[in-house]
Amino acid sequence: MSAAVLTRTAAKTVARRPVSFIMQIRSMGRAFEHAPYERVPVTVKPAAPDYVKEVSFVLGKIVTYVPTFGLLLGWPALAKWAVDGHV
Secondary structure, eight states: OOHHHHHHHHHHHHHSOOOOHHHHHHHHHHHTOSSOOOOOOTTSOOOOOOHHHHHHHHHHHHHHHHHHHHHHHHHHHHHHHHHTTOO
């Protein structure tokens, strides 16, 4: 690169507006968003609730978690009942 090109590039860099610390933090926070946040227009109607989907989701979790934690927390009682003092 010639000296003129380097000087011009340096001048452009110096001429830019300095970015404040707050703007850097704000842009970093926006980088973590999965999608840009925008307000929904007033003309858009809210979605109707899907109760069947919600109930099936909760029941699926209950069917999974209750037996799992029952075995994890209740195995001493099950072992005592199964052995019944015959050890």
